[in-house]
Amino acid sequence: MDLHSGLPYWVIKNSLLDYFHPLEDEFSTDIVVVGSGITGALMVHELCSAGLKCCVVDKRSIATGSSAASTALLQYEIDVPLCRMSDMIGEDNAVSAYRACLQSISDIEKVLESTGVDGCFERVPSLFYASTPKDEQLVKEEYEMRKKHNLPVCLLGKEEIKKRYKLEAPGCGLLNEVSAQIDAYRAATGLLLYHMKKDGLEVFTHTGVKECVEKQGGYVIETDGEHKINCKYVIVAAGFEAGKFLPQEIMDLTSTYALVSHPVNPAELWPEHCLIWETADPYLYIRTTGGNRIIIGGEDEKFCDPECRDALLRKKTRILEKKFKKLFPDIPFKTEMAWCGTFSTTKDGLPFIGTWPGKDRMFFDLGYGGNGITFSMIGAQIICRQIQGMEDERSKIFGYERIEKYW
Structure with a gap:
């Protein structure tokens, strides 16, 4: 599906990034991130900063999916007001979700400052x-x-x-x-280019994922070009297009x-x-x-x-x-x-972050709703820690355990 049409301002303002690097052979890595938008870029930043080996695959040019059309407001407020969310998931959980979004704005600011990436954060x-x-x-x-x-x-x-x-x-x-605002396209491309230069990150554009086949200790990703990527973990950061990897509809x-x-x-x-x-x-x-x-x-x-x-x-x-x-x-x-x-x-205004029950090596970083970018920052931190065997209290709020209540 075309994620957007018309003339998104950001790709005109920044000019489209001329980067073409499809996967043309077999490849092995520890972690594959599916999606090169702002969600995938923040995910990659956390992984590379933790010294974890990863690559990115995307069926499009870098960050030309939803990130190119995002109006990129960064707010701690969530689409569902706190007073209503409290009735849905409990007051403590709702407050924790709002506080997590508040902290994520500062965390995004720090990411851009530490990398020197000009994401037009204001x-x-x-x-x-x-x-x-x-x-x-x-x-x-x-x-x-x-x-x-x-x-x-x-x-x-x-x-x-x-x-x-x-x-x-x-x-x-x-x-x-x-609150703050950002240029999501500029931030995403900047972060990926930064880690390509600093950490040797491989970004395979124009490389669609046809199938993820589970194996002992990881996955084999089969691409639409009939090539394979062997990895220990898969992180799906592809927005609503992640639906093809999910066992049921959640958005x-x-x-x-x-x-x-x-x-x-x-x-x-x-x-x-x-x-x-x-x-x-x-x-x-x-x-x-x-x-x-x-x-x-x-x-x-x-x-x-x-x-x-x-x-x-x-x-x-x-x-x-x-x-x-x-x-x-x-x-x-x-x-x-x-x-x-x-x-x-989503019905409760919250993202879905973490693994699907029974799929311990496939993670989903799905920052749905109007707070997609702040949720993406939270998701990148949670998933990076989980891969390293660390716990994160926020995972209980944004995880898949709540699916049965609303879906």
Whole structure:
């Protein structure tokens, strides 16, 4: 399936990486990472930093799957509000999930700093507003829950939001000062190139995985080019395309839409350039870029058919433009590029990280939902530790034991 279509901003901004290296012979390594997007890149970083021998395989060019279309907001908030998640998985587990996401933002920052990779990481505040006056109660409940557990949050009234951010919000909102934004495509390609140079990492592009055959002590990966890779472990970091490796369906596929504006006069942008999203489901989300452009995303649809998804792009573009105009009537917005893509969500808003029961040598690093990149950082750390025989308390929250409850 085409993961996205249209004209994703990131591959234009950065130019497409001309790297072509398909597997053309038999190969052996300790760990094979399937997927070269930001999830796979963070996974590789953790493995290489721990001195573990690994390689990457991807059926596409590096990071040209979902990462090329990601709007890349980094927030500790999860798609399911903390007050609701607490009812689903228990308050302690929900709080631990939120705290793990909070820590992962700093961990991503450290990864980029330590490698010298310019992933356009930028600390910005995040504003989560009530989409309707009726949703104000949810926002206030969420505020109380976060305050109870000392999570960074501030409650702003509707008028205060307008005064501070020029935003015509329908209701009150929650502000935090600890969020960030990134260029997922630039970060992923940068990290992989860094470890190719530093650690001799092999990245086999245009190499599809046809089958993973379990053997004693590991796997034999059979590629679409009829070559084989012998390994001890397989880590699947291929987003919703990981479904072919899973014994049952664990995610819902959703189509989403995004557009980026012409450059805007910096004086006309809202103060602090905070990330913006809302309580509605599906929700609208807004960010800026380093070049003073505005990115808007949302208008999700509960289907994954690429032709149906793509046919709606013009209509969704007009809707997103109107929604932005309603929120920011004084900011000029003219669409320069628009794109759409498919992503995965789970019923509890959490990722799936670790091994499937009974498959001790095949790991899944599946950062589904709006927090895909922060979840990917968490998954990379958990799986790297598990391969080294170490425990990680977070695995109990993000693991597969909860499947029976929701699927």
